[in-house]
Structures are given as C-alpha cells and as structure tokens.
Amino acid sequence: MFFVNDDYYTLDDLEKQYAVFESMPHIRDCHNKRLAVCITDVFQWLALCLYIRRKGGSVVPIHPSTPKDGAVRIASSANSHLLLFGSIEFPIELTVKENEKEGVLVQMSSGTTGAPKCIERTWDSVEEEVDSYVTVLPADHTRKSIIACPMTHSYGLISGFFACVKRGAEPVILTNMNPKYILKKLQEYKKYILYAAPALLYTLSRFLPSDQKFDYVMTSGTVMPSSWLALLRDSSNLVLQQYGCSEAGCITLHPDVQNSSEMGYILPHLKVDAGNVDASGEIIVYTSAQTIYTKDIGYIENGVLSFLSRMDDMINVAGLNVYPQEVENILMDEPRITEAVVYKKQNALSGERVCVQYVSSERVDEIELREWCGKYLAPHQIPMEFIQVDEIEKLPNGKVSRKKLGGVLA
Template sequence: MLFVNEQYYTISDLEEYHYKFEHLPELQDCQNKRIAACLPEAFSYIALCLYIWKKGGSFVPIHAATPFLAAKEIACESAAHVLFFHSFEDATIIKKEQNEQEGFLVQMSSGTTGTPKKILRTWLMIEEELEAYTSVFPEHVGSTTIIACPVTHSYGLISGVFAALKRGSTPVIITNSNPKYVLRILREYPDHILYAAPALLHMLVQLAKPVGQFNAVMTSGTLMPQPWLDALCLTANRVLQQYGCSETGCVTLHPDLRHAEEMGRALPHVRIQTGTEDAPGEIVISTKHGKIFTKDIGYVKGDMLCFVTRQDDMINVAGLNVYPSVVEKVLLLDERLEEAVVYKKQDMYAGERVCAQFTSVAVIEITELLTLCQKYLAPHQIPVELVQVDEIKKLPNGKVSRRMLGGIMV
C-alpha cells in the first residue's frame, strides 16, 4: 500500500488500525465530530484521516513537531471536539457537543501574509480535485511517488499520497528531511517523481551533482528562483510545478517547467480569471462551489497561468507598482548570489520603498548590485536598502514571509 521511512504498510495494517478506531470511545459517532490529530508516525495519521473520511467526519491535521500547547490551541481554533496528541490512548476532549453537520478536511492557512485562518473543504471537494488532478497527470512521469514534504499539508497529503493511490502508485513517504537520506531513497527508486518544496530541491541539487540525475520532480508552495530552476532542470529528466491555494487545493499543473513563473494549465474542474502580461491582475478561481479571490497577482499567457506576486507583497512606490519577482530576477543575474528576496518597508516620508536581502558565498559590494539594477530597472524599482545575510529567514513550511522581513525605514 505505502512505505513510510522504508517501513512497508499493507491493507491489512490499515484494517488493523480501523478496527482499533472502531473501539475508541472518542471516535464513536465521529461523523458528528471534528477530530484533530498531532501524531509522530505518518501511517497512523493517514490511517486516521482515511477512517474519518470514510465515516463522513471532519479531520484537523496538525504537524507532528507542534508542541502540545500549540496543538491544543490549533484544535480549539479549529472547533475540534477531540485532540489526539502523539498517541490514541491519551485523547484531550476539547468540547462535548456533537454538532458537525458535514464532513470536512480542516486546515489552517500558512499565515505568510497575516494571521492564519481556518479553511474547511468537504470530502466531495477533495474527491473532485483528485479526479481532475489524476486525469491530466502525465502517465509516463514516475511510477513511484516519493513524498518529502509534510503529509499534514494538502500538497503532500492530497497531491502526493491520495493522488498516488488513485493512480495505482505506491507512495513512499519520507519524514526524515536529511538531504543525503532523501538522495539514497531516490536512488533506490530510479523511476520516481519526487514531491518536495523548492528549498529542499535546491539542497538536493547541490548534493546530487556527483551522483547522477533525478527522474522527475514536482515543486509547489512558493516561487522557485530561476537560477535554482535552471540547475534543477540540468539534474532532473523532468520538472513539474503545480499551483493552488488552501481553499481549493491544486488548480493548475505544469508538466514540463522551464520558466519559474509558469504555474501550469488549469485543471478541468476549475476556471481561472486574471490579468494579462501587460496588466497583471488578481487570480480568481471559479468552481461549482463558488469563487475564490486568491490575493495572488498573475496573468495568462496562451493557456498558461503565470504568477507575479502576492497582492500584499506588491510595493507601491509613489503610486507606481513594483513586483518583487521582477527585482529578484534582476539581482539573480549576478551568478554569485544564491538567493534574493525583495520586500517593502514603510517610509514615513515617502510611503513604501523597495528593499532586498540576499545570500552569497562571496562578499559582494552593494554598489555592484546597484549598478546591475540600474541597467535593467526603472529608478522606482531599484532597492534603496540591500543587505547581505548569512541566511534568509523562512517560516516552518519553507516559505518566506516578506511581511516579517519588512519594517519602518529610519
């Protein structure tokens, strides 16, 4: 059925878990309950999710590394009835009334641009996403799905585990994030597609150069810097990218990525509206369940959705819009830079200003980068603050919060 860190689990193992769940008092009448789980073992978490889905209850996944008090807070914010923390023997009752009317997968948004919010998706919505996703998935790409991202997130759980099972592939789940361990598993399954975040893919590329190529990789979650993608394309036979949001799951798929901003073509269960290349606009996703205004800025090129920036990350300099990705692309023309992130700071005298942090193994004179920017950018796009750092701080999910990097200029 699936592997977790080289441990094979069968249908019999799943049935054994489900038999156990049938006799847990906290899971009685679970179709009327919302169950939160923070479990250290990935298979028990997936088994519980499948059981609650089958029963028509609601499930709240919580990352295994979350401390108890934080997990309990998430469970309370998610209106859960029960929290299983690290085991099924010691459940925490959050509330007793059984008032759930419909089964949901309940997730919290990443919080990169504000306070995380509770998002409910019915199991029917997830089934529709899976049907659409697998219907356009390239059949020749990877017979073994290797998932090196959290299965508590929809990317790893739905697009990774559930979609692989629907395609008839055996998912291989890796919870050990050591890049050398991931590379060893990849070599054991040469006909693979690897699901991972851009930061991990970048580390793997640096280590993989002496030992050979990847078969296929899938990236999602945040825009990959173009130099990272170029290096990945040299190391992998095929690079894919998908795009979506917490409210809808995956809505586009790119089967052969060459340009980082290209998110892919719309899946058959959605319709996407946005701006043009000359006038980017908010990405709006329409399904039969309604419209989602993503607060992402993008455009359509042919039938390809392209991502520009988050609406909240766009920088307004004296009434002129600056897109961080445009400035980052110019900075990364200097091959000594490993990573660059552009963000805004509030200027008490002149509104918003463009700022940037970058990493490099070499010490770089700021004047060199400013000269480069002057060649390709308008004056209002050029960063007024450029800072070389050892590491660009990221959230636990690997994403950069530009809001956290910004502040008040002095």
Template sequence: MFFINDQFYSKGDLHQQFERFDQMNVLRDCRKKRIAVCTNNVFDALALTLYIKENGGSVVPIHAATPRDAAIRVAHKSSSHILLFENFNSPILMINDRVEKQGVLVQMSSGTTGEPKCLERSWEDIQEEIDSYNKSLPVDKGTVPIIACPISHSYGLISGVLTALDRETNPIILHNLNPKYVLKKLMETPNHLLYASPAFIDTLTKLSPQDFSFHNVMTSGMLMSAKCLEDLKSKTNRVLQQYGCSEAGCIAINPDVQEPHEMGFPLGHFTLKAGQDKNDPKEVIVHGKRKVIHTNDIGYINDSGSLCLLGRRDDMINVAGLNVYPHEVEEVLLKAPHIQEVVAYKKPDAFAGERVCVQFVASSFMEEARLRDWCVKQLAPHQVPVEYTQVEKIPTLPNGKISRKLVGEMMGC
C-alpha cells in the same frame, strides 16, 4: 498500499489499524465530530485521516513538530472536539457542543501574508480535486510518488498521497528528510515523481552526485528562481509545477516547466480569470462549481492558456504609483556574483509611498554600492532597492516559506 521511509504498509495493516480505531471510545460516532491529530507517527496520522475520511468525519491534521500547547491552540481555533496528540493514549477533550453537518478536511492557511486562517473543504470537494488532478497529471501508473514534504498540508496529503492511492499506486512517504537519505531513496526508485518544496529540491540538486538525474520533479508553494530552475532542469527528465491555495487545493499543473512564473493549465473542474498579458495583470480568481475564490495572487493568462504569476498582491510594492513585483528584483540580484539567496520587501517612504529593500545571503562580504550599481544597470529606477542587508539566513515560516511581511517587520518596516 504505501511506504513510510523503508517500511511497507499493506491494506491488511491499515485494516488492523482501523479495527483499533473502532475500539477507541473517542472515535465512536466520529462522523459528528471534528478530530485534530498531531503525532510523529506518520502511519498513525495517515491511517487516522483515512479512517475519518471513510467514516465521513472531520479531521484537522497538525504538523508533527508542533508542541503540545501550540497543538491545543490550533485544536481550539479549528473548533475541534478532540485532540489526539502523540500516541493517542490520552486524548485531549475540548469544550465543544457543535455537531458536524458534513465531513471536512480542516487546514490552517500558511500565514504568509497575515494571521493563519482555519479553512474547511468537504471530502466531496477533495474527491473532485483528486479525479481532476489525476486526469491532468502526465505520468503513467508505474511512476512512484516520493513525498518529501509534510502530509499535514494539502500538497503532501492530497496531491501526493491521496491521488496516488486513487491511481492504485504505492506512494513512498519520507519522514526522514535528511537530504542524503532522500537522494538514496530517489536512486533506489528510478521511475519517481518527487514532491518537495522548491528550497528542498534546490538543496537536493546541489548535493546530488554528478551522474545522478531526477526522473520527474513536482514543485509547489512559491516561485523557484530562474537559476534554481536552470540547475534543476540540467539534472531532471521533467520538471512539473503545480499552483494552488488552501481554499481550493491544486488549481493548475504545468507538465513541463520552462519558466518559473508559468504555473500551467487549470484543472478541469476550475476556470480561471486573470490578466490578459504581462502588461495588464490582475488578481487570479478561481471559479469552481460551488464557490468563487479570490486568491490575492497577481497574474495573467498567456497565449498558450497557461497561468503566469507575478506575485502576491500584498507583496507588490507601489513606488510613486508604479508597481514593483519583488520576484523580478530578486531574479536580477540572484544573477550577481556570490549572491545565494535574496528576498525583496517593501518599506514605507515619505515621498514615494513605498520603496524596495532587500535581504540577501552571499558567499562573501558584498559592498552595498556594488549591488546598487548592479541593479541600476538592469532595473528601472523605481525597481532599484534603497537598502541592502546582508544576513547569514533569511527568516522563514515553519512551513519553509518566506514571508516578506515577516522580513519587513523584523527590519522595522
């Protein structure tokens, strides 16, 4: 049915685990309850999620690395009745008298642009996503998904695991994310589809042997730099990219990525509204059967019908009435010698309203004047950063994403 690292779990193993859950008092009438789960045991976590889904209950997956007190806070915030932590032997009961009206998957938004939010999606919505996703995914049944990302998030759980099980394909879920081990599993599985974050994929690309090639790679979560994509494409049969949000799951898939900003074509159960071209971008609005979602992303639909993203509306920098998209500034600086990572963010300015600043990681010391000269030659005046800060590591959120808001706050903006 599925692998976790090197261990295979059959339908029989899952059935035995379901029988164990049937005997747990706290899981009786789980259809009426909301159950939070946080454990390092990936099989327990996945089996419980599938059990609750099958019984029409509600589940709140919490990242396995979350400490106990933090997991309790998430359980409270998500209105859970029970928190099953670590080995499930000592369930933590919450004060909650509500009765669930329908089974839902509850997830916390990433908090990239603000306070994380509690988001709910019905199992009916999720099955609709699974059906539409599998119709749009350009791989055959023999392609094995290798999931090198947390299954507490929809990218790993829904796009990676649940869609594979629906295709009756045995996914490989990697709890051991040591890059050497992941590369070993990829080499052992030639016909693979790797699910991972752009940053981790870039690490694997750099560490992979010269004669190694990825078969299929799926990326999601944030825009990959042009340089990273170029390196990846040189070692990959096909690079895919998906775009989504916590409220809707996967929204679009690009079956063959040529440019990082091309997110691809909407899944069949959605229609999208955005700008008509790069010079007139607008917020991406998702229209589904039951809801309309304002994504807060800025983009446009190109001539081939593919959604192209320019960035988050909250991240956009308004310099004297002119919009600056951080990704465009970052792409220019990433082409400078010795630059390895860059993040552009906004800083209030008394004259222009906002100005562009950057943090960067480089392989050697870089003089600010040298970087400014580089930018002046390749960017419009309002796009040129006013501050350049060299750091050893750019701070990220627990899920690995970069928060421009967090970087700006750390720099006193």
C-alpha cells in the same frame, strides 16, 4: 500500499490499524465530530485520516513539530471536539459550539500575509480535485510519488498521497530530510515524481552527483528563482510545477515548466479568471460551490496561468508597481548570492520602498549590488535597503513571510 522512509505498510496493516481505532470510542464515534491530530507517526496519521473520512468525520491536521500549547490553540480555533496530541490514546477534550453536519478536511492557510485562516473542504471536493488532478498529471501507475514534504499540508497529503493512491501507484513518504538520505532513497526507484519545496529541490540539485539525474520533480508553494530552476532542469528528466490555494487545493499544473512564473494549465474541474499579459489582474477561481478571490496577481496567455505576486507583496513605488520575484531573479543571477527575498518597507515621507535580505557565499559590498541591479532594473525597482544574513527566516511550512520581514524604513 505505501512506504514511510524504509518501512512498508500493506492493506492488512491498514485494516489492523482500523481495528485499533474501532476499539477506542473517542475515535470510533467520530461521525459528525471534528478531530485535530498532531502526532509524529506518519503511518498512524494517514490511517487515522482515511478512517475519519470513511466514518464521515472531520479532521484537522497539525504539523507534528507543533508544541502542545500551539496545537491546542490551533485545534480550538478550528472548532475541534478533540485533540490527539502525541498519541491517539489520550484525547484532549475541547469546547465547541456545535457538531459537524458534513465531514470536512480542515486546513490552516499559510499565514504568509497575515493571520492564518481556517479553511474547510468537504471530502467530496477533495475527491473531485484528486480525480481532476490525476487526469492531467503525466504519470501512470508505474511511477511512484516520492513525497518529501509535510503530510499535514495539502501539497503532500492530497497531491502527493491521495493522487498517487488514486492512480494505482505506491506512495513513498520521506520524513528524514537529510539530503544525502533523500538522494540515496531516490536511487532505489527508476520512475518517480519527487514532491518537495523549491528550497529542498535546489539543495538536492547541488548535492546530486554529476553522473546522475532526477526522474520527475514537482515544485510548488513559492515561485522558484530562475537560477534554481535552470539547475533543476539540467539535473532532471522533467520538471513540473503546480499552483493552488487552501480553499481550492491544486488549481493549475504545468507538465514541463521552463519559466518559473508559469504555473501551468487550469485543472478541468475549475474555471479561472485573471488579467492578460498587458494588464495583469487578480486570480479568481470558480469551483462548483464557490468563487475564490486568491489575492494573487497574474495573467493567462495561451491557456497558461502565470503568477506575478501576492497583492499584499506588490510594492508601489511612487505609483509604479514592483513585483518582488522580478528583483529576486536579478539578484540571484549574481554569482555569489544563493538566496534572496524582496519585500517592502514603509517610509514615513516617501511611501513604500523596495528592500531585500540575501544570503551569500561571501561578504558582498552594497555598492556592488546596486551596480549589479542597475544593469538590469529600472531605478524604482532597485532596493533601498540591502541586508546580508546567514539565513532568511521562514515559517514552519518553509515559506517566507514578506510581511513579517517588512516594517518601517528609516
């Protein structure tokens, strides 16, 4: 059925776990109920998710590292009836306005540009996404999905786990994020797709022995710096990329990404509008049930959707648009810089200005960076503020909040 680290679970194990759920009224009677789940046992979490879906209930996945008070806050904001925190035996009852009319998967948006939103997706819409995703994914039942990302997020849960089961392959879920452990596990399989965040893929690429190669790797979540992608392509048989949003799940998939801004081809069950290469625009997604304004800027060329920036992240310098990714790629090409994030700060007199935090293998003089940027960027694109840090602050999902890094420029 599937692996969790070094443990293998069969269909019999799953049915035994279902029997345990049937003995617990607060889980058994989940039809038209919304259960928030924050537990560390990945097998139990997946079994519970599948069980609740079968029963017609709703589930709110909460990252297992979330503290109790935080989990209660998330569960309450998602209008949950119960919170299962730490274990399934002792539920925390919550006050809700009304029961569910239809079972849904509830997810919280990333919150990279503001307060997280509660997103509800019917189980039918999730199934429609999985069916569409499997038809375009260049993999059959012989290629496992190795999932090295949170199983409470749609990337790991839907694209990684549900889609792998749908195509008849066995998922391998890794919760031990030690790079050496992951590389060791990869050696156990000849054909696989590794699902991971860009930062982890980059780290694994650096640790990978020179005589070895990854099979297939999938990246998603944030645009990978061009230098990272080049390294990953050199060390992989195939690099894939997908793009999505909380409301629709996966929207596009690229079967062989060579430019990190190219998100790929639109999944068959969706329609997407965006600008063109000469006039970019907001990416708008049409599902069978709704129209989704993503607040992402991009364009479509030759059927491929390219992503430029979040609307909130784009920097307007005296009427000229600056896309953070373009500046980051130039900075990352400087040999000593290993990571960079570009964001905007507001100047009381001159408006928005470009700023950057970066991680380097050694101290780098700001004058050197300005000279480097001046070779490749227009004057309005060059950061006004360079801040060298040991580590760039990230959200629990591994993404960077540019809004959080910004502020007022003196």
